[in-house]
Structures are given as structure tokens and as C-alpha cells.
Amino acid sequence: MIIRPTTEADLERVVAVTVDEPVGWIEAARYVDELGQGMYRPEWTWIAEEDDRVVARALWWGQASSTHPIALDCLHVDGSVADPSALATELLTAGLGAFASQGASRLPLYNLTLRPDWRSDPAVAGALAWRRTAALAAGLTDEVERLRLEWRPESGVPRSRGRLTFTEATDEEFLEVFRRIAQGSLDGETRRNLATLGPEATAREEMDFYLGCPGEREWWRLARTPEGEIAGLAVPSATPYNRNVGYLGVVPEFRGHGYVDDVLAEITRVQAESGAELITATTDTGNAPMAAAFARASYRTTEIRMIYSAPGS
Template sequence: MTVIRTARPDELPALLEHPGDAERNAATRAYLGMLLDTGCTRPEWCLVAEDGAGRLVGSVVLWTLPGQDVPYACVLFEAPADEPETGAALLEAAVAKARACGADELEHVVDSPAQAPQFQRDPERRGVLLRESGFRVVRDGRRFALRVPGTLPADDDRLTFRSLADLGPEPFVDLLAELLAETADARLGADVKRWGARQAAARLFEETAELRHEPAWWEIGYDADGSPAVISLPAENPSVAVIGFVGVAPAHRGKGYAASAVVRGTRILAANGAEEIRGDCDAANTAMAKAFTRAGYENFADRLEFSRPL
């Protein structure tokens, strides 16, 4: 009989080891160790499935941003391919623990192709397990990455940038509300339907602000006519520097400003020591995908984002 339980101290940070897969085992161990060290997870948030012979056959770990007490995602979800009931039990245990910690929603992402640190092989099977456990796809995304080169493109001389340190948050929320009203991003569009553009903008600003950043990094780019044209919110998560959010005001779309904003955020992160930068967008947001490509980024993976209300 398979039992779902909290991982013991001696099982951390390795959790479930795969014989003959040293690359996966080392990457997963390092990843969970980093999550524990940075406070993105806690030992009591690390769950395993143990079979009747005492072997670990599955795992799932709750995740949050450093300094937060409420988890809002799960990572390192693994279960035997021939035992869907074990996967379902792990997800239910993660949901119950997240709910007990005060969460009202739990997320999980599935990247393909499989890669470090989670090595999510067989994404179709994972998707079936998630859907049968009450999760739904909230975004079909594309992931981009850039190894920072020695020389970066110059800033767009059509734009004049002013920072959060100079402007304060209100102009940023104003511009976010304007551009979210006409967004191609499925997840953000759902937020607008749920809360309205203004509240969705405020929530997006606050959620992005949970990532590490400096006020001088966040900027609005103004067109030559003086109107706000782009917003750039570069930041760092516990693993890597990110283009946290980029958006173009509806009146200024079609001018190539999205790529200009990506370049601007890239230059700021590189100036502050980033060697690799990542970003993502909705698959339907072709303009944003082109902006990343034009700024030198590579589409290295696709990402399905799942969510379950609790």
C-alpha cells in the first residue's frame, strides 16, 4: 500500500532518486537544496509517496517566494507512470497542505522538452493527471532565455525612460490598466474579467514587486509626443534574472517598442551582474514572442501553466 507522508530529514534534498540518471538526480538535489536555503519551501512542505516495501516512488513540493508563508505552487511532482492513483494522491495531499497554510489557489507548470532541474518527462501524462485532479490550463506559454553577450543593443532613442524611483507607483498601475484592457495574454485577460482592468493592474504590479528588484530598474518609456508608451519591470527570482513584465500601450503598438523594452530591461539586469536572463509570454502573444527574438532571446521551451482553486 502506498503512503503519502512528509519527507524525513535524511531524505532531503534528494527525495526521489532515479537509478542510472545521475544528471537528473544531481540537478533535482541542487534545486531542492536551493529552495530550502532561500525559503522558497520548507521541510514540512516536501511530500513523498512510499510504497509497501519502503521505497520512495513519488514526490511533490510546495513553493512560494522567499519571505512568504503561503505557498501558491507545487514543484518536483513525480509519480509512477503505471500508478495514476499515486499521482492523484500526491496532488491531493499538496492541495490539502496548501489550503491549511492559507492558500486559495495552487499552481503547477509543465515544461517541454524535459530539462533541468525538474526533468518533467512525459508531459502528456502529467497533463492528464493534473486535469483529473481539478487543475486547468490557464496559459499556454513560451519560454525565452538569453546568455548575456559582451555587447548589447543600444537603447531605442525614440523613447525616454523614467523610473519607479522618480515617478512612484501610480503611473505604472495606470499604464498597466490601459494595456491590460487589450491584452493577448490569456491569464491576464482572465484577471481583467475577474477583477476589472484597474484591480488586475494593481495585483500584477504587487505580485511582480515580490520579485527582487530596485526601484531604479522599473521604468516607463515615453514616446516623443510625451505619452507613456512602454513599461519595463525587470527583476530577479531566486534562480535567475527575469524580464518580469513588458507591455506596450495600445496607442503605440506596431512600432517595435516591445523589443525596445526587452532590450532596456536586459541592459539593466546585465549592468547589475546577470549572466543569464529569462522571460515568457503567452503563445497567442505573437508580438511579444517576436520582441524576445529580436532582442536576441531563444525560445528554449514551451510551458503549460495549470491552476486549481482551493
């Protein structure tokens, strides 16, 4: 068995792989398109081959400007392999080790997409099981279950109660509000970052991430009460594929008053008025108040994403 990153000469064999299990995967057309944009790369694509046949494939993804990959989008082992979790562990360990040796300060996470009803479907649960075993064995031991949500125009823009005003602000002002919102957050990644990085670095990392997204900085707003006090922030954003909610939050002293609904309504309004036909969002299943706010705003859960990451990454 040979495990290695691919070269341009492997493209035909890489795109010939198909996944027949009920999990999200990357089809040939998307891979080729994003390979041309630099979001998939031969050196980020790893295979296991036996007798010149590809028996396992791992596709890591990054932004076109990324030096190192950000996420593993697709992990597949051929059905002929007796122990798929063992081979997948070898493949992940080799790829992650190479990225670390190349200077990646943060190992890419593994993003596995499932149907919302995955727990009641043995086929989906089985497809998750060996991938989960491999991810954990390869060191991606932090596990988070996340909702992927969608809003479409036919749902209607949620009504604002007019309790907040939304104003522009400097980067320094936004950074301070990112820091305040992180305190007491129910978001799993934010909580992990607070524990390992502290509040200042966590706020900087959150802000830098959204500054690097395809959305425009000029969309960002601080949310203020009628008295002018800062209640939270709204960061409408975008992915390479569509508009999304980005980041929203309420500072600790104003939580419990329903302001999250006002902030989410503002983000949705901004995106809808720009002509967005689809707005996506994510939140952890453990963040019940945020999930409830999305439901009230007519965002529908379309997928479940299981996120596996290395501690401290």
C-alpha cells in the same frame, strides 16, 4: 498506500528520489539548498509511500517569505506503479486540499519544464501525458504553454531606435499604466485575471508581484514618446537565481508601432550594464507579437513550460 506531507525525518528518503523521464525535475543538491532557505519546506513536500517505500513525490516551492507555496516544481511517480496518473491525482488532490484548508487564497500552479522539441519526442510527450491528466483531474484545468527564453552578452544588446525616453514615476503612476496595458493583452494569465478580478485588481496584483520579486523598485521606468505621452513601461527584475526581463508592455493606443522593441531593448540594456551574464524571460506561445519581439532582440528559446492552474487562481 499512505499519502502525507513529509517531516524533517523524511529528508534522506525524499532526496534519494531520482527522475529518469525527460522532464525538468529538482535534484537533491538544489532541494537541500533551498530547503535551508525556506523555499522548499517539509510541509510543502508530499509523498506517497507503500511498505515504507516512497513511490511518488511532489515538491511545492515558494519564496522564503511565502506563507503558502506558489508552484509545484516536481511531480514524480515510480515506474513500478501501474497507473501513475491515478496516484499522482491522489497526491495532488491531497496536497492542494491541505493548502486550501490552511488558508491559501490561490492554489499553487504546476510548472512543468520540457524541451523545446517536446512534440516530436514520444518519450517527452509520454512523460507529459500522465502528469497533464493528473493536473487536470486535481482541478488545475487552466493550461498555458509558455516559452522560457535567455539572453547572453555574446548576443549583443539590441539597439534602441531612440524613439522613447524612460523616466522614473510614482507607484500610483505605475499602477495606472499596469491597468492600461492589461486591456487587450494577449498574455494568458492577464486575460484570466481580467475576467475574474477586473482591471483594477489585475493591475494591483501584477504590480504587487513585481514589488515582491528580488529585483529593485528603482529599476522601473515609464516609457514616453517625444511629446511626453506614456507609451508603456519597463520593469527589469530578478528571480532568486538570475536577472530577468520582468514586465514590459505598451498601452493600447500605441500598439502596432514597434514600441515593444524599444522597451525590451531598454530592459536588456539596464540588465546588461549591471553586469548580467544571463537574462531570462517568459512569454506565452499564444502571445505571438511578444515572442517575435524576443526573437528580434536575440533572446533564444531554451525551454517550454506547461503551466497548469486552478480557474480563478
